[in-house]
Amino acid sequence: MPELPDVEGFRKVLESCAKGRVVRRVDVRDTGVLHGVSARRLRDALEGRRFTGTERHGKWLLARTGGPTLMLHFGMTGRLVCARPDDAVEAHDRVLFTVSGERQLRYRDQRKLQGLWLPDDDFEVARMLDRQGPDAMAVERADFEAALSSRRGSVKTVLTDQTVLAGLGNLLADEVLWRARLRPGSRAGDLTEADRRRLYTQMRRTLRSAVAAGCVPPRDSWLTGHRDDPAPTCPRCGDPLRRTRMAGRSTVWCPRCQPDGS
DNA sequence: CTGGGTGTTATGAG
DNA sequence: GCTCATAACACCCA
Structure with a gap:
């Protein structure tokens, strides 16, 4: 599913579901989608922080937090869903971010071809994106x-x-x-x-x-x-x-x- | 059981 | 260095 338009849609989901809200709980149900970060570190780094803003470059989605940046890639089957914390968890919900205001952002992915990264700073973010050409929406x-x-x-x-x-x-x-x-x-x-x-x-x-x-x-x-x-x-x-x-x-x-x- | 699917990376050949 | 094909990753479906 995910190409630029889909990822832009997920960016909007992230904005409306989680922007400005405090992360209360991070629940990693499948560590297979984590890259370069453990479930514990993801939780420790994000719980208590606020999602402050979103960016997209190509098929990459970035969630800024004031601390480390959450980077998401959706492979062929990934999605980002806004749910309520008490909604039934689905089979491919891999990571759940419960935020203030009774919302829960869910990284849902069947095939786990890509996943989540948590670069520490802008230098690391830039390094992850350094092989990407210009964004197809923004290119002159x-x-x-x-x-x-x-x-x-x-x-x-x-x-x-x-x-x-x-x-x-x-x-x-x-x-x-x-x-x-x-x-x-x-x-x-x-x-x-x-x-x-x-x-x-x-x-x-x-x-x-x-x-x-x-x-x-x-x-x-x-x-x-x-x-x-x-x-x-x-x-x-x-x-x-x-x-x-x-x-x-x-x-x-x-x-x-x-x-x-x- | 087989092959195909909106993605990326590594590897080897030319 | 560039180009191209292939395999691998993991899972569902026809």
Whole structure:
């Protein structure tokens, strides 16, 4: 599930559920999601502190506390949920943060591919993010275009490479390329100026609506609405969609709307 | 039982 | 250094 729009949704959950509230209790139900921090230290560091503010970079979510910073990554199946402390705990609720005001923030994750970190200071935070490219929502057009031109790989691989651009995942990349009418396998460095501008514009539009929806919405009018159809057809031209594999990820595109550039 | 899934990292080859 | 493929992580579902 989680790409930039989902994580932005989780940031809002964190804001409305826990910002300004004191952490009363930290309950680690599965230490498998903790990275570089023990359950005891997570508890000792956070209990009694207040969640003061939130930030997001790409698919990373940061919860500031005035002390150490809680950093969350959601892998493929992670979520952040606001519950009441007495709500039934679900099977994949891995860490529960009970905060003042009868609320409970829950890190829920089925597969545990990522999890929680607790860097001590800004230096450590920066070190954790030092390989991330610019955030896809915030990146300027010139920087976006420069990043693409300097790469020789396929444009889809480049778009989903978090060290180049942070935030786009498999679904978003396919969606944006379909909207920009670019074949996923085109070489990023071979795109024309017009191609790059179109790609940037469509990325912004797509992100704007996906963030508003809190996810990449599986709407009929979007490519994403059809990727799991048994015989998917293009919502724009009606031709059959192709499904291929790039960099180990399933890739859906329309041979007619996304013509071969060369 | 098998393969696939909205992610990341390590590793090896070219 | 860059690019690409693969495996691994862990769990559910068809």
